[in-house]
Amino acid sequence: NINDEEQKERFNIESQKLWLLAKEAKPFDFMTVNDVLEENHVLHKRNAELEDMIENDIAELKKATQKHESSDNDFQLKLKQFNRKLTNAESKMSKDISKVEEGVSDLKEANENHEASFKKSDIKDKELLEMFAKLNSSTTSSTNMISNDFQLKFKQF
DSSP states (O other), X not given: OTTOHHHHHHHHHHXXXXXXXXXXXXXXXXXXXXXXXXXXXXXXXXXXXXXXXXXXXXXXXXXXXXXXXXXXXXXXXXXXXXXXXXXXXXXXXXXHHHHHHHHHHHHHHHHHHHHHHHHHHTOOOHHHHHHHHHHHHHHHHHHHHHHHHHHXXXXXX
């Protein structure tokens, strides 16, 4: 309203505040349309470069992942083969140990039979007793060697 004095006074006060604020503010530059278009072109170019970099990085990651998966599959296959070989070897060694134990048992039984037959016949011949001692020692030594050999093989496996 043009005739309202109070309204005119308020307008002048607010206009004065705005004028002082504008005078105290630092000047700022405006960009022309060409400036905006040039900046837009530079940003689009940079964006395209970044997209290429991202695509290359993704491709490299995919290759690395495929290589890792392939290596992992090879490892799993070799691990399964090793476990099969280990199981077969354990089974074979267990059978071999059983055979050795049977042999040891047979040797002990034979040794006991020899001792009994020597006692029954009351042979006092020194040479026969020495041969028996040698046989006994040889049997024990052979048994120990066979047992130790299989234990070593089992531990090495």
